[in-house]
Amino acid sequence: MILDDLPRLRLGFLPTPVEDLTTLGAELGISLSVKRDDFTGFGGGGNKVRKLEFLMADAVAQGVKVVITTGGHQSNHARMTAAAARKFGMKPILVLRGNRPASWQGNLLLDHILGAEVDFLDPDAYFEQVNPQMQKRAAEAEARGEKAYIIPLGGASALGAMGYVNAIRELSQQYEAMGRPAPDYICAPVGSGGTLAGMVVGCSVWWPSTRVVGIAVTGSAVPFSERIAVMANDAAALLGLGTRFAAGDIRIETDYIGPGYSIPSEAGNAAILRAGRSEGVLLDPVYTGKGMAGIIGLAERGAIEPGADVLFVHCGGTPALFPFNEMLTAGA
Numbered sequence: 001m002i003l004d005d006l007p008r009l010r011l012g013f014l015p016t017p018v019e020d021l022t023t024l025g026a027e028l029g030i031s032l033s034v035k036r037d038d039f040t041g042f043g044g045g046g047n048k049v050r051k052l053e054f055l056m057a058d059a060v061a062q063g064v065k066v067v068i069t070t071g072g073h074q075s076n077h078a079r080m081t082a083a084a085a086r087k088f089g090m091k092p093i094l095v096l097r098g099n100r101p102a103s104w105q106g107n108l109l110l111d112h113i114l115g116a117e118v119d120f121l122d123p124d125a126y127f128e129q130v131n132p133q134m135q136k137r138a139a140e141a142e143a144r145g146e147k148a149y150i151i152p153l154g155g156a157s158a159l160g161a162m163g164y165v166n167a168i169r170e171l172s173q174q175y176e177a178m179g180r181p182a183p184d185y186i187c188a189p190v191g192s193g194g195t196l197a198g199m200v201v202g203c204s205v206w207w208p209s210t211r212v213v214g215i216a217v218t219g220s221a222v223p224f225s226e227r228i229a230v231m232a233n234d235a236a237a238l239l240g241l242g243t244r245f246a247a248g249d250i251r252i253e254t255d256y257i258g259p260g261y262s263i264p265s266e267a268g269n270a271a272i273l274r275a276g277r278s279e280g281v282l283l284d285p286v287y288t289g290k291g292m293a294g295i296i297g298l299a300e301r302g303a304i305e306p307g308a309d310v311l312f313v314h315c316g317g318t319p320a321l322f323p324f325n326e327m328l329t330a331g332a
């Protein structure tokens, strides 16, 4: 498998466990389990650790000194990238969507502890300014003689997607060792799409009967199904696979975004409380709360059929709980 020939630097504490959520599953009439990728460990953990194992191997091979990336104010990706940069002796620069905060909470606090240089971009000007700003920071570094490496939003690239191709292989081995058949569904929140792209490719190899469902947590100018098909095709090509994906092959649920990216939704907040109180599992308002709200909603309306075996990928994000304390405790 070409996957094993790609340069990779171990960062994650892998394999992460699979946990059965028997109470919540029984309430929903399904068999529900969760892949605990919030326990990938490194830099506070989460899905991006898997992507960064491949991206940082590329950066180290190129002799990079400065790593630049972008995300929202509470970007888990940016925080994990900053930690990975530090691990390999590089300087992290984060270009974040949002104004300079009065108080550095959640992931921003961790960015500060990791010593990341942070540029804040006005949310309305973000999409226009983010690439020029990252290029400017890279050019400044290069002028100082420091090689710079720009990681795209969410680490969403064919190379980054390898982290989740590998995660599906890991899961298929775990299920085989447990004597369990492949699940009927595997579901994950979708932000930049790289995680789902990797899962789609991985499932095509190891779990072909499993349906991959992405729960969008943000809107997208180009529909996610189109963007993810392109990424999945690039990832398949990198692996030398002949498989091709079309937008129609990628299932994305868009009913659980709520008011917008990084704006908590009622259903997401309800899912956070429900998972916490029925299972002791901590979700967050930006990604995994909305993802779980999607599973609850799909099961309740029968779009996931009763009795189905459903695996939710917990992609991390717990640090983003804390800045939303007031919304989550309203009425307490």
Ligand SMILES: Cc1ncc(COP(=O)(O)O)c(C=O)c1O
Binding pocket: 046, 047, 048, 075, 076, 077, 154, 156, 189, 190, 191, 192, 193, 194, 195, 196, 287, 288, 315, 316, 317
């Ligand atoms: C906790 C969490 N869940 C899900 C995602 C979405 O992953 P992707 O950007 O690969 O779609 C992210 C992305 O940052 C995340 O931090």
